[in-house]
Amino acid sequence: MSQNPVFDSSIPVLTEVVLEPAPPPQADSPVALAPGEALAPAETPDDAPAQAAPAEPDWNALERRIAERVVAQLQPQLDAVVRNALASAGDQIHIGLRQAVEQIVAQQVAAIEFGQKP
Template sequence: MNQAFDASIPVLTEIMRDEAPAPAAPAAARSAAEAAPHPAPANDAGAPALPPLDDADAWEALERRLAERVLQQLSSRVDFVLEQRIKDSIHEVLDHALHTLTLEIRAGLHDTIGKIVARAVQQEITHLQANSSRRK
């Protein structure tokens, strides 16, 4: 899949940076977590700190928030792209239908006008023949 980078689609690090910090842990868990040394996060200074590795609930909450945020941002982008593609497809279909309809109407008019002209000529010839036979 070789697509150009789309700057309007956020990357995961941008979503992490925009995430609000995790809710405060209970005092006992917080004091134990503060006592344990944590490596500094490798992301921007404005990004929330990652939860301790042994706090499964905090990781699940972070995962849920990230998944919801990514889904929300992708959904809006997908909606836009889908709407644009539908508009383009409808435009192509309508152009094709209009072209086909124009050809059919043109052929029908050509046939009808041809029949009208042939009938008018035939009537005129019949009329002229009738007038010439009266004169004789």
């Protein structure tokens, strides 16, 4: 059984949502030196590790950023769906109200024609 899933190009794929912008260059990036100039060695305490272990990612912040991006990308589509639903509901209310008013007026006219008190 082979199913051919429909691909909607307006819905972002996960890689479009998760990709982070390139981080700014770090302070310890290579620096151009003038001829004859040397870098001074970094001063670190003997008991401190030379390189700190990378921090564990903040999963809550990552989840929040992904959710914000998904909502931002889908918001125009959601707005259109809500707008159409509200327009349809408004039309249905208008039609129902019009029919109710016509029915009440017809009953009142019939009551007056036959000499009944409204």
